[in-house]
Amino acid sequence: MAASLKSKLPRVGTTIFTRMSALAQAHDALNLSQGFPDFAPPARLAEALGEHALRGHNQYAPMAGLPRLREAIAQQLLLHRNVLVDPETEVTVVPGATESIFCAITALVGAGDEVIVLDPVYDSYEPAIELAGGRAVHVPLLAGSFAINWERVEAAISPRTRLFMLNSPHNPCGSIVSRADLDRLAVLAREHNFYVCSDEVYEHLVYDGREHCSVLAHPELRSRSFAHFSFGKTLSVTGWKTGYCVAPPALTAELRKIHQYVAFVAVTPVQHALTDFLEEQPQYPASLAADYQRRRDLFLSTLAGSRFSWTPAQGSYFQLLDYSQISDEKDTVLSEHWTRELGVASIAVSVFYESPPKQTVLRFCFAKSDDVLIEAGRRLCAI
Numbered sequence: 431m432a433a434s435l436k437s438k439l440p441r442v443g444t445t446i447f448t449r450m451s452a453l454a455q456a457h458d459a460l461n462l463s464q465g466f467p468d469f470a471p472p473a474r475l476a477e478a479l480g481e482h483a484l485r486g487h488n489q490y491a492p493m494a495g496l497p498r499l500r501e502a503i504a505q506q507l508l509l510h511r512n513v514l515v516d517p518e519t520e521v522t523v524v525p526g527a528t529e530s531i532f533c534a535i536t537a538l539v540g541a542g543d544e545v546i547v548l549d550p551v552y553d554s555y556e557p558a559i560e561l562a563g564g565r566a567v568h569v570p571l572l573a574g575s576f577a578i579n580w581e582r583v584e585a586a587i588s589p590r591t592r593l594f595m596l597n598s599p600h601n602p603c604g605s606i607v608s609r610a611d612l613d614r615l616a617v618l619a620r621e622h623n624f625y626v627c628s629d630e631v632y633e634h635l636v637y638d639g640r641e642h643c644s645v646l647a648h649p650e651l652r653s654r655s656f657a658h659f660s661f662g663k664t665l666s667v668t669g670w671k672t673g674y675c676v677a678p679p680a681l682t683a684e685l686r687k688i689h690q691y692v693a694f695v696a697v698t699p700v701q702h703a704l705t706d707f708l709e710e711q712p713q714y715p716a717s718l719a720a721d722y723q724r725r726r727d728l729f730l731s732t733l734a735g736s737r738f739s740w741t742p743a744q745g746s747y748f749q750l751l752d753y754s755q756i757s758d759e760k761d762t763v764l765s766e767h768w769t770r771e772l773g774v775a776s777i778a779v780s781v782f783y784e785s786p787p788k789q790t791v792l793r794f795c796f797a798k799s800d801d802v803l804i805e806a807g808r809r810l811c812a813i
C-alpha cells in the first residue's frame with residue numbers, strides 16, 4: 431500500500447497570479463494582474479544573452495555567482511545607494527529573489543520560531559516560514575495609507591520572534607518605508623534580538639521625488655539583515671529569474687549553505703549578459719523611476735472620469751484602486767467578474783491577508799505599454 435500523503439502546505443493552492451493570468455488568457459482580457467512588463471527589455475541586454483550562449487558560456491557558474499557580476503553589483507550599490515559591500519563575502523547571485531528569500535528564511539527560522547509579516551503580505555513568505563517549522567505572525571498595515579503600524583508590531587513581538595519580513599516598495603500596496611520606519615525597526619530588532627529579511631525587488635521604482643530607503647544604507651539594520659533584489663524587475667526580464675542577496679559575511683555564509691543545495695547556481699549566460707549590461711550602462715536603473723511614473727500617471731489620467739478613487743502609488747509598479755463608489759461586492763468576486771465581462775484583469779488585495787479587513791481595493795499592474803493602459807482605463811471608466 432502506498433504511504434499516505436500528508437501535505438506540508440495543506441492550505442496552499444495555485445497562486446493568485448497564476449490563476450488570474452490564466453483567466454485573463456482564457457477571456458482575452460488585458461492582463462494587469464500579474465506583475466511583469468509587457469514591453470521589451472533593453473535590446474543590448476537581450477543581444478548579450480544570445481552572444482554569451484553562442485560563445486559557449488553554458489556550463490555551471492561559481493556557486494555564489496560570477497565574480498565579475500558580483501563586482502558589478504557592488505558598483506551598482508555604491509553608485510545608486512552609496513553603500514560599500516564586499517562582493518566576495520556579502521553578495522550572492524541567485525535564481526530570483528524568491529529563491530534567496532526562501533534560503534534566508536530557511537537559514538534563520540527553526541521549529542517554534544515566530545516571524546512577523548505585514549499584511550497584505552507577498553505570498554511566498556509564509557509557505558517558506560511554515561516549511562522551516564516556524565509560524566507567521568500577521569500584523570496588518572494601516573488601512574488607507576498602508577504604512578507600518580508600529581504599535582501593532584511591538585505588540586506582536588514575543589521571545590520567540592526570530593525574523594521580521596520587510597517589503598519596500600510594497601507589493602501589492604505600492605507604499606514605501608521611510609528612514610524613520612527603519613530607525614524604529616532597528617530599535618525593536620536590537621531590543622528583541624531578531625533579524626530582518628528585506629525584500630527590495632522594486633528598489634528603483636520610487637516616485638514623485640521620494641527615495642528608496644534600503645536596510646543596506648542603515649548601518650544598524652544592515653548588520654542583521656538579508657536584502658533581496660531582482661534583475662527581473664530592474665531590467666524588465668522577470669522570465670530570466672535572476673537576482674541577488676546582500677548580507678553580512680556570517681549571514682551570507684549560512685544563506686550560501688542552503689542556496690548551494692536548493693539551486694546551486696543562477697543561469698550562466700544570463701549572468702554574463704547582466705554583467706556586460708551593468709558595466710556598459712551603470713546608470714540605466716536610475717532612468718526607471720521616471721519611465722514608470724509616466725506609466726502610472728498615464729493609467730491614472732485615463733481614470734479621471736471614473737468612479738474609482740486612489741492614492742498614487744509611492745513605489746513598485748502596482749496601483750491600488752478603491753471601487754467602493756461602484757460596488758460592495760467582494761474584491762475576489764469582482765476581479766474575476768471584470769476579467770470576464772470587462773476584459774481587464776486585476777488582483778484582489780484581500781487574498782494577501784490572514785484576516786482581510788472590510789476594504790474594496792484591487793491591484794492593477796501598470797508595467798504595461800501605453801495602448802494597454804489607455805484601453806484598460808477606457809474600459810474601467812465605462813463601469
Ligand SMILES: Cc1ncc(COP(=O)(O)O)c(C=O)c1O
Nearest residue numbers: 465526527528552601660662673
Ligand atoms: C515583493 C516581491 N518579492 C519577490 C518577488 C520575486 O522576484 P523574483 O522574480 O526575482 O524571484 C516578486 C515578484 O513579483 C515580488 O513582487
